Amino acid sequence: QSLGHHIANDMVRDWVFTRADKEKKEGKLQFESTPYDVAIIGDYNIGGDAWASRILLEELGLRVVAQWSG
Numbered sequence: 001q002s003l004g005h006h007i008a009n010d011m012v013r014d015w016v017f018t019r020a021d022k023e024k025k026e027g028k029l030q031f032e033s034t035p036y037d038v039a040i041i042g043d044y045n046i047g048g049d050a051w052a053s054r055i056l057l058e059e060l061g062l063r064v065v066a067q068w069s070g
Helices: 001-028 047-058
Strands: 039-044 063-069
Touching: 001 039, 039 047, 047 063
Parallel strands: 039 063
Antiparallel strands: none
C-alpha cells in the first residue's frame, strides 16, 4: 500500500505538475489561481476527516482547489 502511494505521488509530481507548468507557459492553462488556493493531498480521510478539514480551511477564507485522499 505504501509503495502504491509513493508511485502515485511521484506521477503527480512528474506528470501533472510538469504538464500544468508547460500549459501555463503556453497560455493554455484554464485555471485562475489566487493567493488563497490550497490542495489537500494525502489525507487518509478516516471517518470523513478530510471533509472536516476542507470546511475549516474554507471558513478561514482559503479556496480548496483539490482534495486527494492518500
